[in-house]
Amino acid sequence: MLTEVTVGQLRKIVGEANFRNDPESLIAHSYDATPMVQALPDGVIYPSSAEQVSAILRLCNEQRIPVIGRGAGSNLCGGTVAVEGGIIMVMNRMNKLIEIDQSNLTATVQPGLNTKELHMAVEALGLFYPPDPGSMVVSTIGGNIMENAGGLRGLKYGTTKDYVIGLEAVLPSGEIIRTGGKLYKDVAGYDLTKLLVGSEGTLAIVTEAILKLLPAPKYKKTMLAMYKDINQAARTVSQIVGNRIIPSTLEFLDNPTIRVVEDFNKIGLPLDMDAILLIEQDGGDETVVANDIEQIIRICYEEGAAEVKVAQNAQEADKLMLARRSALSTLARIRPTTILEDATVPRSRIADMVTEINRIAKKYNLEICTFGHAGDGNLHPTCPTDARNEDEIHRVEEAFAEIFDAAIQLGGTITGEHGVGLVKAPYLEWKVGTAGIELMKSVKRAFDPNGIMNPGKMFAKQSRKRVVVQR
Amino acid sequence: MLTEVTVGQLRKIVGEANFRNDPESLIAHSYDATPMVQALPDGVIYPSSAEQVSAILRLCNEQRIPVIGRGAGSNLCGGTVAVEGGIIMVMNRMNKLIEIDQSNLTATVQPGLNTKELHMAVEALGLFYPPDPGSMVVSTIGGNIMENAGGLRGLKYGTTKDYVIGLEAVLPSGEIIRTGGKLYKDVAGYDLTKLLVGSEGTLAIVTEAILKLLPAPKYKKTMLAMYKDINQAARTVSQIVGNRIIPSTLEFLDNPTIRVVEDFNKIGLPLDMDAILLIEQDGGDETVVANDIEQIIRICYEEGAAEVKVAQNAQEADKLMLARRSALSTLARIRPTTILEDATVPRSRIADMVTEINRIAKKYNLEICTFGHAGDGNLHPTCPTDARNEDEIHRVEEAFAEIFDAAIQLGGTITGEHGVGLVKAPYLEWKVGTAGIELMKSVKRAFDPNGIMNPGKMFAKQSRKRVVVQR
Structure with missing residues (x-):
């Protein structure tokens, strides 16, 4: 819960209308595109500049209030659900396409810019921004950056990470940092740019990005x-x-x-x-x-x-x-709840992976439809189910745990492009090991010593025990 | 200085012949390709496996002995000079090309593999590993990874970072971690792979890498x-x-x-x-x-x-x-010492940068030849000089400080592909700011709390004061 004093301080930073804690606003921001995860935040705030983001973070850091950055909320890992309360920071007022630089082939954008809008603007100039996540009609570039969004063109063109070459970001301390630039080569220190891409809002809030563009294929x-x-x-x-x-x-x-x-x-x-x-x-x-x-x-x-x-x-x-x-949208029609995963394997193992998925579906008496990016081994086993059917949901959970395990045993990973967030946090250790988890937690502390940035995500309180699967 | 007990422990790990502390070995490893920086290490060690690397690091971490990883020593930033003493860890016994996987288009290599050797092996199969640093005939992939080596093909094909998709690395604690895999998409946690690329030996020792390959252009x-x-x-x-x-x-x-x-x-x-x-x-x-x-x-x-x-x-x-x-090799002939830099600017600013370089050369009465990768703005202003001429060397230093400053003022960086190492550490703050430096130091501590990994590199004891340049 926020005190009245804090609410007053936040309102002073962004203006009366840009902080909300009425029940409608809280409920509207209690969930994202991920099924079956929901939690009420304590407030919703809409900053319009890096300076406002900085003032908000400084305040929240002092008062240990969680801050959860949010674009369009189209992520599929529960990444923007306020599981430990706090403030949802919605970036949609910072949605400008600041510049398309045609001689350096870069676009400078604010995080709230819609992905499809960027596509159309650059394509009108004969240029090309390849990342095309399934959600691109509604998603924002800031969200794409935080989740390292992929899409259908990953095999040939890579993912969001391959196109982010510079960032302005605000640390929990309120410090504003700038990384990279309109530069294809820059080795001045650690690559904080690529570290922030895919960091799921757990390290900093991105307030501006420089993206690399390509000539459009004709x-x-x-x-x-x-x-x-x-x-x-x-x-x-x-x-x-x-x-x-x-x-x-x-x-x-x-x-x-x-x-x-x-x-x-x-x-x-x-x-x-x-x-x-x-x-x-x-x-x-x-x-x-x-x-x-x-x-x-x-x-x-x-x-x-x-x-x-x-x-x-x-x-x-x-x-x-x-x-x-x-x-996805069609599969989502057939039953009330749709669980979409993105277990990923080396390209040469997709037949084995599909065979495993079908075996597991049968074992747990579930319908699992599989589609996805075969070229880069990124499959989307999808289970139409019903959240109200406790027994079935339990079987769905067991089945997906086995699917993650199978992916890892085939040299793959628990998530290719959707992110860890809340829902895959218990499985992260299966991929990166105990030492990997501990190292990542130390990196997190280097950015966010008080743990206010999107807490409860990526790292689970308890990792799930791995079941040795008979195969 | 290493005690006799420590020397015995190290010899026990790698075998008698693979630890050396005779004067010849120490002198041979007291410098790299960077002019005017030299320091004697306390020992030189040649591990042959990740397990040996792990045992060495664990021991050195306990005893607070600096460890400096080294490939061919062809870096140009003083990156492998033992400025705080310690052990030079030469990776040339771990030089295997483990596998070329033609259906996943990956190469799995040990860090000591020669870059040119990898090029030839993959090209024989109609495949292509684009990074082509100037030193590729002698350099190793491990060195390329630690410096994020670039080359002539950066504009179209990117740099080493764009091709490293998985790593095995040993932390100072001795823990062995694995990141990524034969995967084009993997968002399971923070991207430690890209963080390790370009980390200049200050975080961990890479013992194996999975590289992405392309079909060779015909x-x-x-x-x-x-x-x-x-x-x-x-x-x-x-x-x-x-x-x-x-x-x-x-x-x-x-x-x-x-x-x-x-x-x-x-x-x-x-x-x-x-x-x-x-x-x-x-x-x-x-x-x-x-x-x-x-x-x-x-x-x-x-x-x-x-x-x-x-x-x-x-x-x-x-x-x-x-x-x-x-x-470079020709310029190196004309005078005893050759200072080669790699100030980098957005592509659209290269004429301005060359104009600045020429103005600065004239101001300090120096000959500066400029060549480089115009397509990605990565220029190599090069000064043939003489280390024995104190007055001239002082002017060279002043001139390059002004060149770095000019690059940054044009939206560029102090180093595009050579790394910070020892020689550019005093200038890092000019590019990344005080907050950037502090953040990078915290990341360093997350990996290496005792500061044994290549100490004295990347972060200077004192940043150089920036002189406001009249222009």
Whole structure:
């Protein structure tokens, strides 16, 4: 609970209207896009400048009040839920696209800027900001930075981290630091820029970012390959890359996902197929893109594809992409609660991972649909369920614990792009070990000695015990 | 000084022959490639496994003995000089290329592996590891990782950091941690991988690394553009990128450098030119590469190039590249001491930076030759001088301090790829601020509470006072 004095001090910093603690505001900010996690904050604050952020943090640090930064709240790890109370700091008043610098190929942005808006602004100039998380229509760049958001283009273009080259950030002490710059090379000290990217609001609040841009690829071709056997699809993925072709998108949908997507969208997906690969290539030259697609088609058939469809125009391409882009929202329709995970494995192990997911789903008597970024091994096993069914939810939890364990045993990780946050904190130790956890906690203390930045996230009070799985 | 007991303990860990403290060994490891910095270590140790590294660090941590990791000692920042004594840990027994994984496009290596050797091994398979520091013929991957080595391909392909996706590292406590994996996406906790890259041996010893590889570009074209006015060359750089072309190499040589290089190499460089750009484009398609080069030629002439030469074959290309690759070694011939710096600015500011360098050289009555990676703003102002001439060396120091200051005022940094080490530590605060320094020191303490890892590097006992420069 905040005292009246504190509320007065906060209001003085941001103005009367920009601090709220009415029940509606608190409830509206008690949850994010993650199912089944909710907690009431003590207040919601809307700063408009780095100086205001600094004043707020200084005050909260003195009074040991938790601060939880928030963009659009579209994260899937409970990353912006105020589990220990405190203040939700919403960055949507700091949403300016400050500058696009065409000779240095950079964009300077405030954290509240909408991802899609940035895409459109740079694309209008023939430029390109590759990270395209599923939530990009609503998400903010600040949120993308804090979660190191990925997306469909990760294989060829990398993730948010690869494009953040400079930051302005406010430390819990209120100090404002600047890292990097409009620089492709900078080795002056430790790389605080990349450390802050993906730090999930646990170290500092980002108030400005310099992003690297690329020239936009001029041509794009989209295709779909259908398989009666999921192993053929998995082998195709390895073979494409093995043939030294890196597609801009290389996505995977399994049969349960195909059925659900087709049922809702009626785009003509074949219900009898075990797996679909959705493949896109882009580039600066039409012939090169066409050649890559031709080679990919050959590889698909060699590996046993039953059918291959190539989009003949942009409309057809959009229709094919819809199959993948709508997967989550469509799956979310079928039952009240949708648990979406992002266990990730080396690309060569995706067939093994899907086999494991299906075995585990069967063991726990659950429906798990799997789709995701096959090209970079980042799969999204998704379980449509019902939060009110206690027994089933318990089985879902057990199943996902086994899925995380399987991913790690295959050389993978518990989260490829969604973040640890609240929901995966009990499993972090499985990936990074006790020494890794202790080291990360020390890094956290270096930034935030009083533990006010998004407390309760990333590090669990108790790590979950790992069950040795018979396989 | 090490006690006899400690020496015995160290010999027990690595075997009699792999610890040395004879005067020859100590002197041979008292310096690296950096001029004018030298200090005798107390011993030199050659571990052959992570377990040995762990045992050594645990012992040294208990006894507060400094440990300085060393690859080939080719760094240019005094990074491996034992300024506070202690043990030089040479990684050259751990020099295996453990695996090239062709379906995941990764190489797993030990830190002592030679950079050029890795290049050749992956290129033989049609793969590509882009980072190509000037020292790559002698340097090791471990050294490249610790310094975040750059090179000529930074503009298009990034630096070492962009290719390190997993590490095994030993903490000063002796704990062995593993970060990342054969994974393009991994957000499980803070990004310790990228934090360790560029940490200059001050946090941990890397004992294994997983590197990301690319398919090798099949075609390459090399050209040279010559300018009577350096500003035309600088504008060309901005225009090429402004036209949405990212060459694989975009290098710059100023007139003093041209003269010295031509004098020694006799490759037909024009002595009356103010500046030369050396440009290379690569790619998967011959026509695309040729088109890019054609457009670049047009831009060069539009911006006022006096002459453009395109290499007609690989031999001619090698000859043109020699002009750039030999710049440092040739400059090093003309006087006994060569001070090479790497002040870096946003690409759009390179003309301003070269103007500043020339003004400063004149002010201090020095010869400063400038060459470097124009495409990413990473310039190498180089001063041939003589360490025995105290007055001149003092002027060199003053001049470089002004050059660092100018770089920062132009939005740049004190070091783009060489590292802070010993020689740039007094200037780090100019780039990152007092809060930045304090934060980095806390991060250091999180890894190395007893301060045994490469002490005296990165953080200076006293930051240099910044002189307000009249301009």
